[in-house]
Amino acid sequence: MSFDSTASRALDTASARGAAYADIRFEVARTERIEARNGVVATLSDSTSRGYGIRALVDGTWGFAAASDTSDAGLDRTAARAVEIAKAGAAIARRRFGEAPPKAYADVFATPVHRDPEDVPLNDRVNLLLEAERLLHAGPQIGVGRAWIDLWRTDKYFYSTIGSKIEQSIRQTGCGLQALAVGNGDVQTRTFPGDIGLYASGGWEIVERAGLRENAQRIAEEAVALLSAPQAPSGVTDVVLGGSQVSLQIHESCGHPAELDRVMGWEANFSGVSFLELDQLDKLKYGSEIVTISIDNTMPGGMATVGYDDEGSRSVRSDIVRDGVLVGYEMSNDTARLIGRDSNACVRAESWEYVPMIRMCNLNLRPGEIPFEHLFDDVRDGIYMESNRSWSIDDHRLNFQFGCEIAWEIKNGKRGRLLKNPTYGGITPAFWNSCDAVADAASWVAWGTPNCGKGEPMQSGRTTQAASPARFRGVRVGVGYGG
Amino acid sequence: MDREQREDLARRVLAFSQADQTEVLLVDRDASLSRFTHDAIHQNVASADLSIAVRAIAEGRTGVARTNVLDEPSLRDVVARALAIARHAPADPEQPALPVGAPPPAPAEAFAEATARATPQLRAQICEDIFRAGEADGLWAAGYAATERGGITVANSNGARASFDGSDAAANVKMNGGDSSGFAEAYDTDVRRLDGTLLGAIAARKARESAHPRDVEPGPWTVILEPAAFGELFSYIADHFSALSFDEGSSFLSDGLGRTYLGENVTISDDYAQPLAPGMPFDFEGFPTKRLALVEHGVARAIVTDSYWAHKLGRENTGHALPAPNASGPQARNLVVSAGSKNAAQLVAETKRGLLVTRFWYIRTVDQKKAIVTGMTRDGTFLIEDGKVTGGVRNMRFNQSILEALRHCEFASELSRTGGYSYSIVVPAVKIENFTFSSGTGF
Numbered sequence: 064m065s066f067d068s069t070a071s072r073a074l075d076t077a078s079a080r081g082a083a084y085a086d087i088r089f090e091v092a093r094t095e096r097i098e099a100r101n102g103v104v105a106t107l108s109d110s111t112s113r114g115y116g117i118r119a120l121v122d123g124t125w126g127f128a129a130a131s132d133t134s135d136a137g138l139d140r141t142a143a144r145a146v147e148i149a150k151a152g153a154a155i156a157r158r159r160f161g162e163a164p165p166k167a168y169a170d171v172f173a174t175p176v177h178r179d180p181e182d183v184p185l186n187d188r189v190n191l192l193l194e195a196e197r198l199l200h201a202g203p204q205i206g207v208g209r210a211w212i213d214l215w216r217t218d219k220y221f222y223s224t225i226g227s228k229i230e231q232s233i234r235q236t237g238c239g240l241q242a243l244a245v246g247n248g249d250v251q252t253r254t255f256p257g258d259i260g261l262y263a264s265g266g267w268e269i270v271e272r273a274g275l276r277e278n279a280q281r282i283a284e285e286a287v288a289l290l291s292a293p294q295a296p297s298g299v300t301d302v303v304l305g306g307s308q309v310s311l312q313i314h315e316s317c318g319h320p321a322e323l324d325r326v327m328g329w330e331a332n333f334s335g336v337s338f339l340e341l342d343q344l345d346k347l348k349y350g351s352e353i354v355t356i357s358i359d360n361t362m363p364g365g366m367a368t369v370g371y372d373d374e375g376s377r378s379v380r381s382d383i384v385r386d387g388v389l390v391g392y393e394m395s396n397d398t399a400r401l402i403g404r405d406s407n408a409c410v411r412a413e414s415w416e417y418v419p420m421i422r423m424c425n426l427n428l429r430p431g432e433i434p435f436e437h438l439f440d441d442v443r444d445g446i447y448m449e450s451n452r453s454w455s456i457d458d459h460r461l462n463f464q465f466g467c468e469i470a471w472e473i474k475n476g477k478r479g480r481l482l483k484n485p486t487y488g489g490i491t492p493a494f495w496n497s498c499d500a501v502a503d504a505a506s507w508v509a510w511g512t513p514n515c516g517k518g519e520p521m522q523s524g525r526t527t528q529a530a531s532p533a534r535f536r537g538v539r540v541g542v543g544y545g546g
Numbered sequence: 547m548d549r550e551q552r553e554d555l556a557r558r559v560l561a562f563s564q565a566d567q568t569e570v571l572l573v574d575r576d577a578s579l580s581r582f583t584h585d586a587i588h589q590n591v592a593s594a595d596l597s598i599a600v601r602a603i604a605e606g607r608t609g610v611a612r613t614n615v616l617d618e619p620s621l622r623d624v625v626a627r628a629l630a631i632a633r634h635a636p637a638d639p640e641q642p643a644l645p646v647g648a649p650p651p652a653p654a655e656a657f658a659e660a661t662a663r664a665t666p667q668l669r670a671q672i673c674e675d676i677f678r679a680g681e682a683d684g685l686w687a688a689g690y691a692a693t694e695r696g697g698i699t700v701a702n703s704n705g706a707r708a709s710f711d712g713s714d715a716a717a718n719v720k721m722n723g724g725d726s727s728g729f730a731e732a733y734d735t736d737v738r739r740l741d742g743t744l745l746g747a748i749a750a751r752k753a754r755e756s757a758h759p760r761d762v763e764p765g766p767w768t769v770i771l772e773p774a775a776f777g778e779l780f781s782y783i784a785d786h787f788s789a790l791s792f793d794e795g796s797s798f799l800s801d802g803l804g805r806t807y808l809g810e811n812v813t814i815s816d817d818y819a820q821p822l823a824p825g826m827p828f829d830f831e832g833f834p835t836k837r838l839a840l841v842e843h844g845v846a847r848a849i850v851t852d853s854y855w856a857h858k859l860g861r862e863n864t865g866h867a868l869p870a871p872n873a874s875g876p877q878a879r880n881l882v883v884s885a886g887s888k889n890a891a892q893l894v895a896e897t898k899r900g901l902l903v904t905r906f907w908y909i910r911t912v913d914q915k916k917a918i919v920t921g922m923t924r925d926g927t928f929l930i931e932d933g934k935v936t937g938g939v940r941n942m943r944f945n946q947s948i949l950e951a952l953r954h955c956e957f958a959s960e961l962s963r964t965g966g967y968s969y970s971i972v973v974p975a976v977k978i979e980n981f982t983f984s985s986g987t988g989f
């Protein structure tokens with residue numbers, strides 16, 4: 064598919080109307096969702112959405128307009144609208160934030176896919192979920208079983224007035240299970256894998272890797288067991304977090320505060336600001352020396368893995384926290400310029416309808432040296448928690464409180480009895496500085512998040528935080544339940 | 547596309563279908579938003595789209611396909627795809643016939659031509675009015691002004707026809723000082739009633755009056771939650787009124803209707819005709835939405851259903867379907883909490899020692915059944931001493947059961963519309979006793 068001539072028309076119109084720079088991003092998105100719920104297929108849907116978004120820069124101020132009408136008249140109207148919007152903003156601006164990308168690329172990128180989901184008959188896709196969901200009903204206390212698959216294909220075509228022409232075909236796949244147990248006046252949930260399911264870029268191989276059928280009964284039995292499990296204790300203790308929970312911890316307490324638009328106040332009225340202020344760069348001891356957190360939008364399987372971001376910058380690898388010290392941010396061209404750096408290609412839009420903005424990259428915690436099982440060795444009295452259930456953090460990203468679906472007590476280096484309703488909380492830098500062990504690469508998993516919210520209008524972003532389980536000392540636990 | 551064009555398109559698409567039953571949902575939307583920070587617009591956007599969703603039912607099997615490509619081959623293809631994927635689904639014995647009803651007219655105030663025709667210059671003017679309101683105090687503003695128009699048409703092969711045209715406008719602002727901030731918001735279907743100067747002035751006053759915040763101890767407090775704070779808190783029990791939550795046992799109402807769950811002064815309704823938030827009189831199946839009393843004087847009276855859940859539970863269809871396919875169940879989309887008898891200023895004046903909260907942030911459910919949630923205060927939290935607001939306090943985290951809060955509360959007499967990215971709701975300010983804060987912050 065080529066959009067060369069339509070792109071030229073739109074960019075010429077924007078330039079003729081007064082844009083100093085413009086780009087256009089065509090997208091054709093195809094999505095399929097199947098969800099089985101209590102023995103029936105509650106969702107079986109197939110969607111196609113095609114459209115484009117045009118950015119126009121006028122007098123240092125951006126305008127953006129998007130439409131699905133690809134007729135010549137529609138293109139002209141939308142390009143003119145982007146310029147008119149930019150001019151309206153420029154007329155009242157006390158500052159000029161806009162910055163055109165400095166470099167043009169002509170390239171093609173495609174997500175590696177080992178098995179195309181379309182080669183798997185729809186009947187097989189449906190039956191896999193029905194069978195996995197059936198296995199969730201391990202007993203009468205299972206009130207709800209759910210199993211789902213998401214298949215996403217997005218083809219993007221990016222053109223700019225400085226000569227970029229980038230074609231990308233991005234494939235992402237996700238699947239999961241959830242069992243809800245009801246009894247004893249209580250409700251308990253278990254989800255697999257992780258707390259959202261397993262989401263990654265790639266094809267059907269991700270569903271095969273997840274092992275839905277193989278794990279369904281265990282997950283359901285855990286949900287039922289939680290109904291009669293004792294309440295997790297309150298107080299201050301050592302905590303071992305499972306890999307998906309460490310992933311969530313990175314996401315909320317490093318991924319979002321390291322977005323440079325937040326640091327600069329561009330999200331102040333909604334998502335908030337950041338404690339990682341500019342005067343902390345290269346100084347703040349964010350975490351202990353074993354904590355290194357890096358951007359990598361080139362990694363295989365990452366939900367943010369692309370060749371180029373949505374303003375045409377090439378994907379790179381760079382550190383945010385190196386050996387415990389804050390050394391970088393997630394940046395766009397606009398924001399990078401303001402601190403004298405180059406963009407590290409962290410700009411994406413949910414779809415053609417949305418303006419590209421800084422979104423969380425693949426942001427990964429470097430694995431440690433010791434096997435997962437040995438994280439417990441040095442814990443006399445503690446809690447091991449898995450699979451996020453609740454997450455809340457303040458608008459500076461300092462004071463957090465997270466809850467997990469399931470926990471086990473740790474006594475004298477051994478995992479002990481099951482505990483329900485575990486929660487923990489703290490202040491971000493103090494928490495990461497209390498990290499004294501990260502499990503090795505054998506338990507390092509690229510946990511994808513398909514639904515990260517940010518921006519106004521709200522955009523849902525896709526990102527990955529790869530992590531191993533990790534150990535934290537002296538953590539406040541049981542908050543929300545008396546702690 | 548106007549209503550007649552949408553209905554004509556829906557008829558054409560229905561005629562393509564060979565399924566036993568077919569539903570067509572058309573959504574036509576044009577939305578614009580001007581977002582600002584440091585007194586300049588940095589994200590200034592508009593988006594226009596018309597999408598079609600086709601639900602095909604064949605022998606109790608359901609498939610849904612969507613497209614926004616409107617040429618005839620694409621329209622025929624989306625109909626064929628819906629039927630083709632339906633044939634791969636197992637039959638659902640609970641699947642009822644697609645519903646047919648006669649929706650009442652929409653509230654006249656649901657659509658304002660001025661909003662539908664709003665220009666980027668008009669939104670910029672609202673933004674500039676907000677900027678100016680903070681200048682005298684040396685405050686910088688972050689927020690947005692937004693306008694949108696939307697048209698929805700639902701038609702099905704059993705004869706249902708329903709169309710709605712609506713508009714909406716909103717603005718909000720966080721005014722930022724050295725060590726404080728203040729927030730204000732407004733929503734209206736008519737953009738002419740958005741007053742940037744007033745919003746800016748309210749937010750600036752809050753930022754000014756909360757400067758040099760002091761620490762207070764976490765623990766149980768008497769709080770007065772302004773509508774933005776209470777609305778967000780309350781939104782976390784919205785799904786408890788769904789037939790799905792009720793049936794699966796995760797709702798606080800699951801022990802049965804007719805029981806007293808909340809305080810005697812608590813009355814909750816779902817009302818698309820509420821003048822502050824006039825909305826669509828039918829659901830996404832085109833079935834008339836019933837104006838419901840969900841809780842009356844603390845006693846649970848109703849849950850919301852759609853055709854599927856009404857059939858499954860043997861209850862009346864209240865017309866609260868979301869777009870198909872919908873695994874989340876029916877939802878109350880127009881919640882209203884009834885007002886009390888004293889105005890908000892009286893509630894403050896009657897408070898010996900308490901906290902006045904402008905806004906919450908990042909509320910999340912900690913315990914679904916008990917409706918325990920956690921979250922943070924932000925953008926204007928004040929100490930009340932001897933009936934007077936005496937200054938700002940640093941922000942705190944709370945852990946609180948919403949049900950417990952609604953057993954020990956007193957509502958103000960003024961209603962406001964408030965909202966977020968996932969809800970719109972009409973509530974008064976509320977005074978709550980023993981609201982539990984669990985930790986603090988340094989800001």
